[in-house]
């Protein structure tokens with residue numbers, strides 16, 4: 001059902017949602033909103049389409065260039081890229097001037113959590129993941145080994161519990177060093193004359209660096225929680241001798257509560273399957289509930305009914321005796337979709353679906369205006385800012401388009417100029433190579449540049465598809481172009497004045513179950529100069545937060561050395577030797593096919609936009625549209641260059657479909673792909689992604705996924 005509003009045709013459910021929910025108390029009338037929206041669509045759609053056409057024209061030229069050249073000459077190639085406008089002439093030096101940036105962005109380095117907005121249970125969990133139990137994160141992850149009787153099991157294992165406490169207290173000794181003794185020996189914590197005093201059994205000690213104590217809850221002599229700050233991040237020692245864990249502890253410590261997900265990206269993009277107006281309304285309604293504080297979700301967990309809602313702020317007594325309040329929730333950003341897709345939720349005056357990025361910009365900003373006006377139960381941005389993450393832009397013209405669009409949205413919604421901030425995903429090759437210019441176009445509203453290395457890898461493969469077969473997927477992570485891209489992002493961000501004003505972010509830890517490995521490796525992103533980095537879950541946020549206590553990122557950024565990274569970034573990861581055995585080729589194909597189908601089947605049949613899918617070695621990998629872009633494009637590339645044959649790919653897909661079916665055997669809602677492959681919409685989607693992969697714009701997966709999901713939905717409603 002749809003409604004004619006002016007010259008627009010608007011899906012009825014979206015129209016009702018906007019009029020009856022999103023516009024309420026927004027200070028805008030429905031009449032004016034729809035009239036302005038129509039005009040905005042009219043003014044911006046053509047430019048959006050032209051930018052997409054430019055992408056296609058450039059790709060066509062790149063393809064021809066590689067096809068016509070016998071050998072690849074790097075210097076010649078760079079000149080050609082300049083000629084076709086792929087490499088831009090660099091703007092003069094400048095600094096970003098973004099104002100009204102919340103401290104979480106400007107001055108609090110810390111983890112950034114990403115969560116699919118469509119999943120209310122997870123989204124609420126993510127918003128609340130500002131604070132996380134260190135004991136729970138350790139107990140439930142592989143950071144604590146299961147050796148010597150420390151298995152997780154079904155009920156509380158005190159042997160494991162002891163290891164957790166030992167780990168946490170060793171950490172406390174590092175960040176909260178006592179004048180003598182160890183936190184392991186403490187018998188009592190109290191606050192005396194505004195300072196920490198610990199009883200070590202006969203001896204007393206205090207903090208080596210006294211200014212780290214900044215508050216407490218309860219009675220100073222017998223606190224329930226003591227709050228500390230280190231490197232701008234907070235944590236609490238929580239004390240309750242009556243608690244089952246506190247009861248076992250000499251000082252009654254029941255937990256260490258760590259400030260964890262400082263910011264969270266509420267994602268409308270790659271972790272979400274939203275293909276029609278119904279889905280978009282679900283997405284927007286959850287975002288509204290997060291902005292006005294009304295979102296709740298009731299579900300069964302461990303035999304109990306749980307109702308999850310947003311956590312309140314946290315109140316403490318400061319050493320001065322005054323009340324100190326800290327945010328109880330993560331600062332929420334909203335990731336809009338990119339410029340590529342259109343949405344049938346609204347048809348323009350010609351009956352054409354409008355650009356989905358425009359729809360997201362208008363509706364997510366309208367909803368966030370509730371927070372700007374202070375209409376919600378809680379405040380997200382104390383600065384009255386709206387944080388939109390914009391993915392998958394190619395080059396500075398596309399950033400300029402976003403900036404102009406946001407100006408117009410601000411005018412339309414009655415927001416102050418630059419109230420809408422932008423986080424630019426540095427995840428397409430044309431953006432990485434022209435990053436300084438991209439930042440320049442958004443210099444008054446930019447609040448992050450983030451290396452989305454997953455999309456970036458997909459774009460690397462697609463852009464140079466014609467040059468030759470690419471190196472194996474796992475080798476991409478250590479290749480020279482990728483290192484140069486990561487370094488360039490930090491260097492350019494620092495030079496353009498991001499330090500202590502905006503985020504220089506790094507990418508996702510995509511192995512949600514391998515937390516020990518994360519603890520060993522993810523601090524590398526901070527050492528490279530990032531002041532935030534992506535994590536897939538609240539547990540990962542709590543653990544990754546410890547890295548920011550170890551490393552003072554602001555200081556790291558001060559010492560960043562700058563180089564010229566362009567030439568290295570332009571080194572294309574083709575494998576010139578191709579010294580692969582038949583077995584290696586098959587393993588690579590199996591791995592890509594399994595990851596791809598494991599993700600696609602849940603996307604297409606069940607509308608799940610992000611899943612953990614076991615890889616060939618049974619390691620659970622976070623899969624989303626960006627990882628799908630890599631695996632599908634990799635197969636397409638090897639197929640195109642004859643490393644694998646069409647029959648081999650098809651046989652592999654069929655074999656892997658059975659493996660994936662087996663992995664999902666426990667799911668009553670699962671629809672197997674084998675043996676009726678021709679009738680499995682998901683399997684057909686997988687085939688399209690590789691066999692039609694060369695024609696997909698920039699190698700993106702969304703056009704095929706959307707079409708196939710719509711088909712699966714239609715089939716399901718017929719059944």
Ligand SMILES: CC(=O)SCCNC(=O)CCNC(=O)[C@H](O)C(C)(C)COP(=O)(O)OP(=O)(O)OC[C@H]1O[C@@H](n2cnc3c(N)ncnc32)[C@H](O)[C@@H]1OP(=O)(O)O
Nearest residue numbers: 114115122125126270271454508536537610611612622626
């Ligand atoms: C390239 C890119 O664009 S990366 C960014 C896009 N990707 C993402 O956003 C991925 C985000 N992460 C996720 O979606 C999930 O963590 C997945 C799909 C990877 C794993 O999900 P699951 O297999 O269901 O996780 P698992 O069973 O281990 O844990 C579930 C619990 O963790 C919580 N959880 C897991 N991930 C998240 C998250 N991102 N935010 C909040 N809570 C989360 C769930 O709420 C649940 O707890 P609950 O029972 O108390 O509600």
Ligand SMILES: O=CC(=O)O
Nearest residue numbers: 452453454455626
């Ligand atoms: O969006 C993130 C990415 O890696 O792609």
Ligand SMILES: [Mg+2]
Nearest residue numbers: 427452455626
């Ligand atoms: Mg991405």
